[in-house]
Amino acid sequence: MTLAKVVAKALADLVIPGKAEIMQTFFKTGKGEYGENDLFIGVTVPDQRSVAKEFYKTITLDELIELLSSKIHEHRLTALLMLVYKFEKTKDKIGQKEIIDFYLKHIKYINNWDLVDTSCYKILGRYCFENQDSKILESLSDSDDMWEKRMAIVATMHHIKKGKFELTKTFALKNLKHPHDLMHKANGWLLREMGKMNETELLDFLNLHYKEMPRTCLRYAIEKLDEELRQNYLKGRI
Template sequence: MADLNAEEFERRLREHQSDEERRKFERYFKTGADRFIGVRMGTVFELAKEFIDLPPAELDRLLDSDVHEVRAGALSVMDKQARRKLTPPGRRQELYELYLRRHDRIDNWDLVDLGAIHVVGGYLADKPRDVLYELARSPHWWERRTAITATAYFIRSGEVDETFRIAELLLDDPEDLVHKGVGGWLRAAGDKEPDRLRAFLDQHAAAMPRVMLRYAIEHLDPAEREHYRALR
């Protein structure tokens, strides 16, 4: 593609904006921090496929945008590059470093969920994971959500230790969007190792935030779900 740059990506994106979709986004996200132009996420993701070779410097420029869909496009491109088998190690490192350096712009739950698994978790798969524990202790909830969401990559490979350890650090988290992330990835870890999940719940269910517990026990049988709800 001749015009592989941030300006062209945003120009193409704006061709699909809609006031009706914008109002839907504003009702759904219920936040005054982001500005929406009303482009369906499916359209964002399709455009990201066309711009999959967008270089990190241009992705950085997209992350500067105050438009949510533009930043979502940047994260979708980053995710697609990180997933692609032909992406060289040097580019994977650039994407990982860009994600962490610009985490102030990756500040909503959907943006975290778009990039954290493959850009962060995938990069750390064969490396030390200390950074996830630093993120879990961050004052910013979106960084704490990255810490637990990145472990999804390890879960898919059958590794659940990091998920349970980071979940334990986040048991007292004040943010509902972190509770949901922790509960969901505990559930996924439990699908791999049900006894580990039961042991975790035996120890922590009584003190877990309600929504975290509800998400974590969704795949257990009804009697077990009732048991753990009663502990709380």
């Protein structure tokens, strides 16, 4: 039995009856929805983290492919969690670049918002920040694929945590009018995180752009502001 199959068996042993149906509804797996045809078996994220921590040190990148390319959502998420743990423990540049190349080569399997959000800023965001090279994220932001666009903006979470905001603002503006609500939420979320670090940066951005921002994006962005200020933005009084 391959190590990937051992991991899959460990996840199967943690299935909660009835949870898969709930997760398939939550992650919009119906016909025409963003997660169409995604399959769930019903394992909680904390349990997936536990499995990932147990196996990430011994599983190889080649073995991870079997899980990351699985039709089962929990297999892909657990694979990405293991990849994050591997990246966090890898100190040499060659090893980090190998993980980055692996991530990008198999990017088509990172195809739901939780898969993106769990992995991209801890891998791509950190790598691009530490190497002072935003080309990977710029390319993803220009992609026609929504998940790749979301990766670009969410990856800037690492930059925000380090007090750098320009990429976040650039990517938010570039895809401000994207047709999908999941991009509006991502843009608003990252702008809100920027505001938590530096409210002036957020207010300056809002004062220039809030009237053209989709409502969902705006609501997410202003969530942590003073209530009176929030209402002023929502009612267009600024």
